[in-house]
Amino acid sequence: MDDVLLYLLKRGAASNAVRATTGEIGAALNMTQQNASRRLNILINQGAVSRIQDKLAISRKGISELRETYSTMRVAFEEIGKITGKLTDGVGDGKYYLSLPGYKNGIKEKFGILPYPGTLNIRLDGNEVWKKSALFDGAPAISGFKHEGRAFGELFVKACTLRSIPVIAVLPKRTHHPYEILELVSEKNLRKVLKIKSGDDVSVTL
Amino acid sequence: MDDVLLYLLKRGAASNAVRATTGEIGAALNMTQQNASRRLNILINQGAVSRIQDKLAISRKGISELRETYSTMRVAFEEIGKITGKLTDGVGDGKYYLSLPGYKNGIKEKFGILPYPGTLNIRLDGNEVWKKSALFDGAPAISGFKHEGRAFGELFVKACTLRSIPVIAVLPKRTHHPYEILELVSEKNLRKVLKIKSGDDVSVTL
DNA sequence: ATTACTAAGACGCGAGTAA
DNA sequence: TTTACTCGCGTCTTAGTAA
Numbered sequence: 001m002d003d004v005l006l007y008l009l010k011r012g013a014a015s016n017a018v019r020a021t022t023g024e025i026g027a028a029l030n031m032t033q034q035n036a037s038r039r040l041n042i043l044i045n046q047g048a049v050s051r052i053q054d055k056l057a058i059s060r061k062g063i064s065e066l067r068e069t070y071s072t073m074r075v076a077f078e079e080i081g082k083i084t085g086k087l088t089d090g091v092g093d094g095k096y097y098l099s100l101p102g103y104k105n106g107i108k109e110k111f112g113i114l115p116y117p118g119t120l121n122i123r124l125d126g127n128e129v130w131k132k133s134a135l136f137d138g139a140p141a142i143s144g145f146k147h148e149g150r151a152f153g154e155l156f157v158k159a160c161t162l163r164s165i166p167v168i169a170v171l172p173k174r175t176h177h178p179y180e181i182l183e184l185v186s187e188k189n190l191r192k193v194l195k196i197k198s199g200d201d202v203s204v205t206l
Numbered sequence: 207m208d209d210v211l212l213y214l215l216k217r218g219a220a221s222n223a224v225r226a227t228t229g230e231i232g233a234a235l236n237m238t239q240q241n242a243s244r245r246l247n248i249l250i251n252q253g254a255v256s257r258i259q260d261k262l263a264i265s266r267k268g269i270s271e272l273r274e275t276y277s278t279m280r281v282a283f284e285e286i287g288k289i290t291g292k293l294t295d296g297v298g299d300g301k302y303y304l305s306l307p308g309y310k311n312g313i314k315e316k317f318g319i320l321p322y323p324g325t326l327n328i329r330l331d332g333n334e335v336w337k338k339s340a341l342f343d344g345a346p347a348i349s350g351f352k353h354e355g356r357a358f359g360e361l362f363v364k365a366c367t368l369r370s371i372p373v374i375a376v377l378p379k380r381t382h383h384p385y386e387i388l389e390l391v392s393e394k395n396l397r398k399v400l401k402i403k404s405g406d407d408v409s410v411t412l
Numbered sequence: 413a414t415t416a417c418t419a420a421g422a423c424g425c426g427a428g429t430a431a
Numbered sequence: 432t433t434t435a436c437t438c439g440c441g442t443c444t445t446a447g448t449a450a
Contacts, residue, residue, distance in 0.1 A: 001207040006275065009282045016333055021433065032426050037435055039424090054433090063286070064343055069212065070283055073276040076215045080269070127222060137270050227414065241444055243416055260414095415450085423443070430436070 001069050003029050004039045005048060008058055009066055017055035083131045084203045085124040085182060087196055094119030094183060097172075103155055106142030110157060111168060113187040119170070120162075120184040120191065122202055129180045135160075136171050144173075160184070160206045163194055169204065207275050209235050210245045211254060214264055215272055223261035289337045290409045291330040291388060293402055300325030300389060303378075309361055312348030316363060317374060319393040325376070326368075326390040326397065328408055335386045341366075342377050350379075366390070366412045369400055375410065 007028055011018050026036035040056075043049040048062030058066070095118045097103055107115050124132065139158040144151065156171040168185040182204065184190065196202060213234055217224050232242035246262075249255040254268030264272070301324045303309055313321050330338065345364040350357065362377040374391040388410065390396065402408065 001209075001212070001275070003207075006207070006278065010278050012282070012285070014282055014286050015337075022435085023433070033433085034427080034435070035425055037433090041435080060339055060343060063340055066279065067283065069207070070276075070279045072212065072216050073272065073279065076218070076220055077273065077276055079218070080220055131221075133266050134269055137266060137273075228416085229414070238445055239414085240416070240446080243414090244443085247416085417449070418447085419445105421443105421445085423441105425441080426439095428436105428438085431434085 001066070002039070002043065002048075004036065005043055005058065005062055005066060008049060008056060008062075013049075013056050014058045014063055014066075017052045017057040019055050080131060080134060081206050082203050083122075083124060083128050083135065083182060084201065085122040085128060085180075087191075087198050087200045087202050088121045088123040088181070089198050090119055090121040090183075094121070094185075097152075098185065100145075100147055100152065102145035102147060102152055103142060106155065107157065107168065107185065110140065110142065111159065115168070115185045116187060116189050118189070120167070120186070122182040122184065122204065124180045124182055126180075132171070132179065132182060135169060135182075139171075141173070157185075160204050162186075162190065162202060162204050165190065165193065167204070207272070208245070208249065208254075210242065211249055211264065211268055211272060214255060214262060214268075219255075219262050220264045220269055220272075223258045223263040225261050286337060286340065287412050288409050289328075289330060289334050289341065289388060289411075290407065291328040291334060291386075293397075293404050293406045293408050294327045294329040294387070295404050296325055296327040296389075300327070300391075303358075304391065306351075306353055306358065308351035308353060308358055309348060312361065313363065313374065313391065316346065316348065317365065321374070321391045322393060322395050324395070326373070326392070328388040328390065328410065330386045330388055332386075338377070338385065338388060341375060341388075345377075347379070363391075366410050368392075368396065368408060368410050371396065371399065373410070 004025060007025055008020065011020055022037040022040060023033040025040065026033040029036065040049065044051060047059055048065060050057055050059050098115050098117050098119065104115060107113065135158055136156045139156045141154040141156045144153045154173040156173065158169045160167050160169045162184060165186065167190065170183050170185050191197065210231060213231055214226065217226055228243040228246060229239040231246065232239040235242065246255065250257060253265060254271060256263050256265050304321050304323050304325065310321060313319065341364055342362045345362045347360040347362045350359045360379040362379065364375045366373050366375050368390060371392065373396065376389050376391050390410070397403065
């Protein structure tokens, strides 16, 4: 995938002709203006980009080229975006953590919901465990705090869905859980709403 | 975006370690086995890919790299995937064409629905018109046929949605319509179902 | 059967500069 | 101000071949 073409896509050159100088493209992509100029002309000669007066637009050919890469990635990432496992009994500490104002209010602030006191614990299938780190990669975190003299660490939070119900996957930065457990928080009692019980296969999306 | 990394993604190396020889990678990407080997090792040194015995897996770092490109593209393509315009009165010929067994049965075969006799015509906003060619780019076509001595040409068809209702965008290969008109076919009378009338703004997705 | 080294040539890039 | 030419260097690629 050509970086210049991708940059033009980012700039919206697929929908409308946009003004983008070779100097600007070069700066954005960490290359010289001269090289950006050269590479842009290659794209133009290939018919992937067209110059319209002093503006640039990605042509149909350029778009289908980009779209091909996009579909490949979409298929792969949709597969990645599903984490499957079995519903399992928690040890009850999720309930305690969610009763703490620090976490409770943090979730309220970030997602606008007051979490049901208790987490849904999913034991991930063996070859799904690695997805957990991908899930929380770059996820926002609720700050740590002190409560009754004890320090509580940061909590990574990530919006997901479970059978179309919005849920929040949470991961304490310093977790005490075995790593193959995924913890979910929701406004509602998910076991009741979804009529699921321990041992059921579930799949979390996004 | 590195082509070798993208190829591994395509092969599913993001979810599981997959067996992929450098010869195979080279053949797939039109490069020599030697070069594929060299480039693979660069990715491994960068920490984007890891070798597990004789299999390859994309690491967390490689995945977030790919995901960044993916998000860029998704934002851009979601914008592209929406075509907006105003509902307009047709000249009634859509109704005639959809009464012809050739087209009617072609749609029945491809989509499993019997089209409502009549098309919904959308006059695209000026800067949306170009999306029409992108929409039908690579779309399947219903074969042409002869009917009562007259020849009817191929009809491009593409599944879309209009306010969450599945519709079929159609484009006769040799159209008599002005090009800024997008024609939609559906099982139902969309004007009734969606309670829309000429002049209303509508947006077709996908 | 597969990986990866080496040498030589092709190609891409930055710098200088012209238009 | 912006584009794009030339030159020289360095990286990437291929082909041959070893492990």
